[in-house]
Amino acid sequence: MSILTKLYGPFFDLNNWKTVVESGSDWMIILSLVLIECLLSVDNAIVLAAQTQKLPDKVQQEKSLFYGLWGAYIFRFILIGLGSYLINFWEIKVLGAAYLMYLSLNHFYKMRHPEKVHHKEHKEKKRRLPLFWSVVISIEMMDVVFSMDSILASLAISSNPVIVLIGGMIGILCMRGIAEVVMKLMEIIPELEVTAYGLIALIAIKLFLTIPTIDIEIPAALFGGLVLLALVLTAVVHKVKN
Numbered sequence: 001m002s003i004l005t006k007l008y009g010p011f012f013d014l015n016n017w018k019t020v021v022e023s024g025s026d027w028m029i030i031l032s033l034v035l036i037e038c039l040l041s042v043d044n045a046i047v048l049a050a051q052t053q054k055l056p057d058k059v060q061q062e063k064s065l066f067y068g069l070w071g072a073y074i075f076r077f078i079l080i081g082l083g084s085y086l087i088n089f090w091e092i093k094v095l096g097a098a099y100l101m102y103l104s105l106n107h108f109y110k111m112r113h114p115e116k117v118h119h120k121e122h123k124e125k126k127r128r129l130p131l132f133w134s135v136v137i138s139i140e141m142m143d144v145v146f147s148m149d150s151i152l153a154s155l156a157i158s159s160n161p162v163i164v165l166i167g168g169m170i171g172i173l174c175m176r177g178i179a180e181v182v183m184k185l186m187e188i189i190p191e192l193e194v195t196a197y198g199l200i201a202l203i204a205i206k207l208f209l210t211i212p213t214i215d216i217e218i219p220a221a222l223f224g225g226l227v228l229l230a231l232v233l234t235a236v237v238h239k240v241k242n
Contacts, residue, residue: 008081010161020162030167033154037171042224043203044146045175047100049182050107050196051138060132061183068139069176075144076168079151080161090211096145100204103138107197143172145207185231191241195234199227 010016020026048068052061129137150171154164186192206223209216 011077011081011165013162016160016162020160020166026158026160026163029158029163030170033158033164033167034171034174037150037154037168037175042178042227043199043206044142045178045182046196046199046227047103047142047146047203048139048176048179049186050103050193050200051135051142052179052183053186053193053196054135055132062180064132064135064139065176065179067136068143069172071136071140072143072147072172073169075140076147076151076172077165079144079147080164080168092145092148093207093211096142097204097208099141099145100200100207104197104201104204107200111194189235189238191234191238192231195230199230202226 020030048065052064055061055064147168150168151164154167158164182192182196186196206218208214209218
């Protein structure tokens with residue numbers, strides 16, 4: 001109980017919240033944390049947008065992001081409380097990278113073998129989770145994996161968990177906005193779905209390289225440039241095809 005009080009006590013200290021809300025310097029820190037969250041969440045937004053494309057209509061896609069948003073807030077609260085212990089959970093990054101690579105390879109396999117996949121899905125239809133909830137669970141899993149880097153970066157800037165929580169929550173909302181922009185682009189340029197799953201494979205490699213035994217970090221600016229280049233090339237291909 002004492003450990004829980006130590007980890008999560010600051011969240012329930014009203015004086016702590018009052019100090020943060022009334023402090024101009026704390027809000028400057030929060031704004032910087034939001035910027036960091038957005039920069040580190042480009043890959044997460046791509047994964048979320050690609051995952052929602054499995055759902056049949058726009059209403060379900062937006063609904064899955066809404067449920068995922070609240071789940072992200074809950075997990076962010078839990079993970080910020082754990083704070084300094086997150087650095088020891090590099091194994092989750094390995095599992096996350098493996099899962100992302102599975103998503104990418106599975107998508108391209110389905111593209112190459114549509115008849116086999118349709119037959120298999122028809123046989124297993126009764127034994128699987130409803131598609132909507134499987135997408136929501138997938139979104140939550142990715143939120144947990146991708147939130148680690150941003151939480152650790154945020155805690156390095158401010159040791160006050162309330163500041164990190166406020167910055168993270170605003171950042172998550174901004175990231176969902178980025179995901180919706182990507183979703184709309186996919187409607188305009190269908191070829192972006194293939195590009196998105198190619199980028200997911202790249203993200204899996206990027207995530208795996210950050211584990212302590214390898215410790216190679218691809219700069220956010222470089223990765224953002226690769227994403228932008230991929231989007232531009234896809235738009236050119238779409239224009240040529242049409």
